[in-house]
Amino acid sequence: MNHFFKIPFTWIITTSVLPQVRTTFNQNFRGISQICGNLEPRSWNSMEGLVRCPANYVPLSPITFLERSAKVYRDRTSVVYGTVKYTWRETYERCLRLASALTQLGISRGDVVATLAPNVPAMYELHFGVPMAGALICTLNTRLDSAMISVLLKHSEAKVIFVDHELLEIAWEALGLLTKRKSKIPILVVISESDGSLTSSSTTAFDKEAYVYENLLSKGDVKFEVRKPENELDSISINYTSGTTSEPKGVVYSHRGAYLNSLATVLLHGIGAMPVYLWTVPMFHCNGWCLIWGNAAQGGTNICLRRVRPKAIFDSIALHKVTHMGGAPTVLNMIVNSSTSDRKPLPSKVEVMTGGAPPPPQILHKMEELGFSVSHLYGLTETYGPGTICQWRPEWNSLPPEERYRLKSRQGVQHLGLEEVDVRDPVTLESVPDDGKTMGEVMFRGNTVMSGYHKNPRATEEAFRGGWFQSGDLAVKHSDGYFEVKDRSKDIVISGGENISTIEVETVLYSHPAVLEAAVVGRPDNHWGQTPCAFVKLKEGFQADAEEIIKFCRDHLPHYMAPRTVVFEDLPRTSTGKIQKFILREKAKAMGSLF
Amino acid sequence: MNHFFKIPFTWIITTSVLPQVRTTFNQNFRGISQICGNLEPRSWNSMEGLVRCPANYVPLSPITFLERSAKVYRDRTSVVYGTVKYTWRETYERCLRLASALTQLGISRGDVVATLAPNVPAMYELHFGVPMAGALICTLNTRLDSAMISVLLKHSEAKVIFVDHELLEIAWEALGLLTKRKSKIPILVVISESDGSLTSSSTTAFDKEAYVYENLLSKGDVKFEVRKPENELDSISINYTSGTTSEPKGVVYSHRGAYLNSLATVLLHGIGAMPVYLWTVPMFHCNGWCLIWGNAAQGGTNICLRRVRPKAIFDSIALHKVTHMGGAPTVLNMIVNSSTSDRKPLPSKVEVMTGGAPPPPQILHKMEELGFSVSHLYGLTETYGPGTICQWRPEWNSLPPEERYRLKSRQGVQHLGLEEVDVRDPVTLESVPDDGKTMGEVMFRGNTVMSGYHKNPRATEEAFRGGWFQSGDLAVKHSDGYFEVKDRSKDIVISGGENISTIEVETVLYSHPAVLEAAVVGRPDNHWGQTPCAFVKLKEGFQADAEEIIKFCRDHLPHYMAPRTVVFEDLPRTSTGKIQKFILREKAKAMGSLF
Helix, strand or coil: CCHHHCCCCHHHCHHHCCHHHHHHHHCCHHHHHHHHCCCCCCCCCCCCCECCCCCCCCCCCCHHHHHHHHHHCCCCEEEEECCEEEEHHHHHHHHHHHHHHHHHCCCCCCCEEEEECCCCHHHHHHHHHHHHCCCEEEECCCCCCHHHHHHHHHHHCCCEEEEEHHHHHHHHHHHHHHHHCCCCCCEEEEECCCCCCCCHHHHHHHHCCCEEHHHHHHHCCCCCCCCCCCCCCCEEEEEECCCCCCCCCEEEEEHHHHHHHHHHHHHHCCCCCCCEEECCCCCCCHHHHCHHHHHHHCCCEEECCCCCCHHHHHHHHHHHCCCEEEECHHHHHHHHCCCHHHCCCCCCCEEEEECCCCCCHHHHHHHHHHCEEEEEEEEEHHHCEEEEECCCCHHHHHCCHHHHHHHHCCCEEECCCEEEEEEECCCCCCECCCCCCCCEEEEEEECCCCCEECCCHHHHHHHCHHHCEEEEEEEEECCCCCEEEEEECCCCEEECCEEECHHHHHHHHHCCCCEEEEEEEEEEECCCEEEEEEEEEECCCCCCCHHHHHHHHHHHCCHHHCCCEEEECCCCECCCCCECHHHHHHHHHHHCCCC | CCHHHCCCCCCCCHHHHCHHHHHHHCCCHHHHHHHHCCCCCCCCCCCCCECCCCCCCCCCCCHHHHHHHHHHCCCCEEEEECCEEEEHHHHHHHHHHHHHHHHHCCCCCCCEEEEECCCCHHHHHHHHHHHHCCCEEEECCCCCCHHHHHHHHHHHCCCEEEEEHHHHHHHHHHHHHHHHCCCCCCEEEEECCCCCCCCCHHHHHHHCCCEEHHHHHHHCCCCCCCCCCCCCCCEEEEEECCCCCCCCCEEEEEHHHHHHHHHHHHHHCCCCCCCEEECCCCCCCHHHHCHHHHHHHCCCEEECCCCCCHHHHHHHHHHHCCCEEEECHHHHHHHHCCCHHHCCCCCCCEEEEECCCCCCHHHHHHHHHHCEEEEEEEEEHHHCEEEEECCCCHHHHHCCHHHHHHHHCCCEEECCCEEEEEEECCCCCCECCCCCCCCEEEEEEECCCCCEECCCHHHHHHHCHHHCEEEEEEEEECCCCCEEEEEECCCCEEECCEEECHHHHHHHHHCCCCEEEEEEEEEEECCCEEEEEEEEEECCCCCCCHHHHHHHHHHHCCHHHCCCEEEECCCCECCCCCECHHHHHHHHHHHCCCC
């Protein structure tokens, strides 16, 4: 193991080893140029006869994709939601109306517009309509509680919030909390069902002051002059990190980055012209991994799903002939463990992007059996979602299944939008050898890395130290150049001086026939420092006790890596399907030392 | 017909109607901002917490594609030429050596390096190696004569020229002309066959001073530090227009535009990961329609062909399982008229991009029969090659063949890299109605429009008047939003006040069973102003006289559109397959008035 693991975590507080950095932390924000280089590249020295003018220079923006699709694909279906269907021309016109209506509500360039909604057509439209009004879209996670929503509304200074009728109560509570604290209250717009219907609880909103989405649109002007970004680095969205830690940060995307990551993701996933895309990834998550914009680029049909359930997934695939979809392994897990009565045969191969956690072999195997073709990608909110892909090599098709799944569980190589993704020593920033053993931190550099954390220069500065975005994920590099994430830096368990990848332990746990879900964290230990502690949820109708689980792990892993403790319970997850290990760590801590 | 055709050509000399423009013509170059808007967009006003730094901002450049493929696809075949094969890692290393060797020859940032070579591996490598040395690549048309080559070398101020061993004599003559005129002589590098062999004539070069490509590479340093562009608007290449007019202009591309057009062309052509691309488009033409870079982005295999001949095409397709290729209709014509002994069955569907001229229905039909799938794209050297595509709609598949071919011969809609392509009135710049009748000029706006004409501010200014690149192509817009080019503005024939699209007349001529090639120009006429004059080449073994051809046209066209004169002869073409109408116009002029 690499030297820096001998002194665990000191490198995370890098300021302690870099006096220069510590100084700038206490200075104002301009200090960042000392750490990550010049902010402005050399300006363009034109040769004679050359110019930069509106004929040959346009700020990159995904708004262009919609404008183009409204022309190229104008009568093709853009969005489907139950019985609701729009064409690209209609979607474009609705977005123009929306942008116009927002300016009527007082929205100016640089203002923030929040959303709290599942994957309904309005969410799709807001991703264009808000930027077309010159504003930033801030998509709140639909599983947050009212307290957190009020915190994020305050932090983002959102001037308007669009709320799905089913989530109105929680939004209303959040606004109540803001009132109590004498904070500014955003204007509330209720997204009704497309037929105009609302849930009963949401009607209370109309006793108070609120707009209704469809009414608002009808007042918008279809001839609205779009407020294109004046500079392509202007911000397009804020994504608050989903909270695997307890401190959410507002990750800001630019028009340029959104344009480039949309195209890179389309290419990475092999999305040709006119795909049929099923929305099983939350649109609020990294703006739907940038595919809200990417599908507009390719004139795709967006199948919206309010609730991601196996029956709805299989029904949608059969009905609409879905070609592409995405989802965290937890969504794949739901699909492969669905009851046969919920299933339908796939009309043809469905390409599935998975990411957020490495897909366990069992899930890959069962997905293949069902007719899905799974690609594994990797990225963070800070990299606009997808940043790397385990680019599949045709020669791997002839390998035995276990070997194929092992290869596919790796995070792979950077996509086309990034300049470089590498595994580097977090202290020296030197590239680690490609020996499959030496751990380092995954680092990103390129145009699809966030502009920074909203109103948090200190966090931005720390994330970009040395001119690299430092992901906090620990990985090894293999001899074929593909890297493999072993753990989050804060998740790794260190027992008797040895690093234990919780991902490796979890992979073994998932291969146990009775295990539905598993997560491993460190339990404090007076002797070893930490020991691995497994939280496990069993499949319905299956049984297993701690002893059996531990024995199974010891049969498949070096003994020091096997859990010493197994707890059976439901696992706490973020709405994007990530297990909230900080909650489990708290529980393990509360247990105290094992010996 | 639109009003501006009533006063033919006055609008081409637009300065005569825009006093403001005329003034700036006589002033210095800064005057251009008055015509096409501000040169610099607003600089970025960062919000608190956001930065632009090397972690999240990298100038866009196709060099990135090669660096990435050297990692992602490193052991896959990059380039094939006869028995020569390289992997992506090898190609990358060869390009590093080449860039290093260029700096050893004294090449600095912004210098120009010329090439005179067919589609051999060195041409592929030069497209990366030259920019990696910070220089511009200027790819000369291999069919130019020594006089024109000397003019272009002088104009471009090329410091080095790479010459294929078969073209050495003509290059040597060109350098001789430069010596006579006491101009600076570029350093000569001879590209031998990859086995080191040279044609006999080329050995004379070694009596004089010259380098050999492979020797030069062997002296380059594989650890060369790449000179990335400091600003993404820095120039990457100069493409001299191929001379459908007699005045070639140096069209300059930027790293940004090359990056964006590469991706747009990859997406437009549906080029997935790891394609097998057959080089039937000259690499010197718009840098191979940007697919030299685009294939690197997708880790494709580049099959190089020194000579584009039907047998070599069919052999390569069968041997390498070609997936994609491109070519002007003249290449398609060569394929469909090939002898059966030259043909081989296609192992699977081959996607063919055609452009440069609308593909005649007969050719589309025969290409389909042979198993090719043809897409029609359109663009100009000034738009980095491909700029629009006749985006195929699945519902058109069920139409009768004639209808399908008629739809496909249209130039279509803009690709993803452009902001807008429209048909506009050349005087008022107003969009023409989509009635399929009103003619206007095709105009482009977006990031894949050239930086300008090298050392020709006046021509740049004129091309970008009003913030649009004005193509000089006349077209109509159809009700489905697709546009159709009717003629080059200078090619249109005006007879008795009526506009005659020479393309329409040529389409009828091509449908005559005896006609192999046809071109129509205006012949001066004392009564009508002009009358259509057809130049025709007959198929081998076929016979037809002028009377029969004229009758055939009158049977298929309004009488005023039918040619009054038919000349049987070989048609003069540029090396990219375009018919040189200016030569034919001279001939027609020399004939004098018909009546």
